[in-house]
Amino acid sequence: MGKQFYVQTKNIRESRFIHKKLLISRLDIELAERCNNNCIHCYINLPADDLLAKEKELSTAEIKNILKEAVSLGCLVVRFTGGEPLLRKDFEEVYIFARRCGLKVMLFTNATLITPHLAELFCHIPPLEKIEVTLYGMKKDSYEAATRVSGSFEAAQRGINLLLEKKIPFVVKGALLPSNKEEIDEFEAWAKIIPWMGKPPAYAMFFDLRCRRDVRKNELIKKVRLSADEGLKILTRNKSRYIKEMKIFCAKFIRPPKDKIFSCGAGCGGGCVDAYGKFQLCMMLRHPDTVYNLRCGSLKDALENFFPKIRKIKATNREYLSRCANCFLKGLCEQCPAKSWEEHGTLDTPVEYFCEIAHTQARFLGLIEKDEKAWEVNNWKKRISDFVKRDVIN
Amino acid sequence: MELKINLDDIYAPSEDVVARDIQGEFILVPVTSGIGDLEDEIFSLNETGRVIWEKMDGKKTLRAIAKELAYVYAASQKEIEEDILGITKELFNRKMIVEAKPKK
Numbered sequence: 001m002g003k004q005f006y007v008q009t010k011n012i013r014e015s016r017f018i019h020k021k022l023l024i025s026r027l028d029i030e031l032a033e034r035c036n037n038n039c040i041h042c043y044i045n046l047p048a049d050d051l052l053a054k055e056k057e058l059s060t061a062e063i064k065n066i067l068k069e070a071v072s073l074g075c076l077v078v079r080f081t082g083g084e085p086l087l088r089k090d091f092e093e094v095y096i097f098a099r100r101c102g103l104k105v106m107l108f109t110n111a112t113l114i115t116p117h118l119a120e121l122f123c124h125i126p127p128l129e130k131i132e133v134t135l136y137g138m139k140k141d142s143y144e145a146a147t148r149v150s151g152s153f154e155a156a157q158r159g160i161n162l163l164l165e166k167k168i169p170f171v172v173k174g175a176l177l178p179s180n181k182e183e184i185d186e187f188e189a190w191a192k193i194i195p196w197m198g199k200p201p202a203y204a205m206f207f208d209l210r211c212r213r214d215v216r217k218n219e220l221i222k223k224v225r226l227s228a229d230e231g232l233k234i235l236t237r238n239k240s241r242y243i244k245e246m247k248i249f250c251a252k253f254i255r256p257p258k259d260k261i262f263s264c265g266a267g268c269g270g271g272c273v274d275a276y277g278k279f280q281l282c283m284m285l286r287h288p289d290t291v292y293n294l295r296c297g298s299l300k301d302a303l304e305n306f307f308p309k310i311r312k313i314k315a316t317n318r319e320y321l322s323r324c325a326n327c328f329l330k331g332l333c334e335q336c337p338a339k340s341w342e343e344h345g346t347l348d349t350p351v352e353y354f355c356e357i358a359h360t361q362a363r364f365l366g367l368i369e370k371d372e373k374a375w376e377v378n379n380w381k382k383r384i385s386d387f388v389k390r391d392v393i394n
Numbered sequence: 395m396e397l398k399i400n401l402d403d404i405y406a407p408s409e410d411v412v413a414r415d416i417q418g419e420f421i422l423v424p425v426t427s428g429i430g431d432l433e434d435e436i437f438s439l440n441e442t443g444r445v446i447w448e449k450m451d452g453k454k455t456l457r458a459i460a461k462e463l464a465y466v467y468a469a470s471q472k473e474i475e476e477d478i479l480g481i482t483k484e485l486f487n488r489k490m491i492v493e494a495k496p497k498k
């Protein structure tokens with residue numbers, strides 16, 4: 001009859017299904033735009049007790065319907081994020097529902113709301129993906145200078161200890177802020193005790209502005225953003241590893257985009273549902289013209305009809321067309337429709353902060369000369385291939 | 395738990411596993427912990443495994459399933475019975491199926 005092995009144990013990841021042209025392999029859901037922390041650098045935290053926001057949020061039934069549809073379309077992973085997803089009173093119900101639908105769950109959390117009961121739940125019904133915890137400092141002072149909530153450091157410690165005690169797989173990430181940037185070594189040494197880390201923690205450091213374009217809060221974010229030089233110093237702490245990774249990256253991903261504004265995979269094989277049922281191509285892009293209202297539509301319609309239409313949008317901004325369209329650093333540079341939306345309220349305006357970061361890195365890598373503008377470089381293919389071939393000298 | 399599997403036994407999918415067909419790939423997603431060897435693993439069944447899984451409905455004996463398959467597959471009843479006993483053991487050891495009727 002058939003082959004001898006019937007049950008193959010595999011850690012099947014959603015990427016396995018991407019080549020099969022699944023409409024959706026992973027779905028992000030922001031369960032709340034609210035957060036119990038008040039981080040200075042955050043692009044999305046409304047106050048935990050924001051009643052107006054709470055009232056507008058998707059109901060439990062609406063979230064379940066979205067999950068059901070995602071599963072029917074072949075989705076394998078749902079990522080619950082926020083704001084702080086654990087703020088929702090129905091988190092447990094939604095989580096169990098997702099798992100009972102056969103979804104793996106990724107959870108992005110600050111860990112402050114992980115209770116013994118929740119840890120027990122994650123033990124009994126494992127998420128099947130590592131929980132991702134962001135930590136804002138190694139000490140009460142540095143942590144709470146970022147979160148601006150007294151007691152949040154102890155709460156995060158409690159949550160993390162519960163995960164460790166119960167052996168619930170998780171990883172930690174950092175956000176590099178003026179208050180904690182001297183603690184990197186301590187953070188990385190501590191992260192090594194977490195059995196599921198595998199590699200050093202990732203950091204957010206070139207912060208995004210507010211996703212709903214809040215001018216006052218943007219000023220705060222700009223103040224805590226690392227400069228391009230500071231960022232480079234951190235990126236190149238392990239110089240040879242950085243250069244090795246950049247060679248692979250640049251050979252594969254950087255090139256002038258012409259008038260295409262989406263060079264990324266936004267809206268392909270997934271998307272992000274915001275707390276109010278608006279379906280976005282990715283977690284960041286909230287320009288009102290690019291979001292789809294799931295309250296009067298379906299994931300399928302958005303993925304089949306709406307997103308492809310948005311992805312075809314071409315740049316019309318003259319500055320973008322004369323700069324980014326011809327710039328071979330696109331890819332290394334984080335310029336994209338979402339960043340343009342956050343900074344300028346458009347889809348195609350160059351963002352100077354990310355432009356400077358990309359140019360600083362490119363100068364370090366020898367891709368451009370001092371004072372050279374990447375969009376003026378014609379022989380970019382040769383520059384990339386020379387860089388890829390060059391030996392690394394420490 | 396070691397189990398002596400008998401062709402007159404009846405099995406059904408465990409409620410702690412969700413079977414899904416994602417574009418022709420048949421996978422079993424564990425819901426509770428303790429299914430399989432590693433907690434973050436998803437399992438896939440090949441075509442034969444899938445057919446047998448789908449026939450384990452909590453009503454048919456393994457022998458009845460073997461009989462049904464003998465009509466479809468070009469193999470002897472005995473070969474099919476051996477295959478079914480093999481997969482049943484594997485699935486049961488992984489807690490993916492449960493006995494529908496307790497053994498006497």
Ligand code: SF4
Binds near residue numbers: 337339
């Ligand atoms: S943030 Fe920008 S680059 Fe990333 S997926 Fe969204 S649109 Fe694309």
Ligand code: SF4
Binds near residue numbers: 324329330333375
């Ligand atoms: S480096 Fe500057 S010019 Fe190049 S893509 Fe980025 S923002 Fe545009």
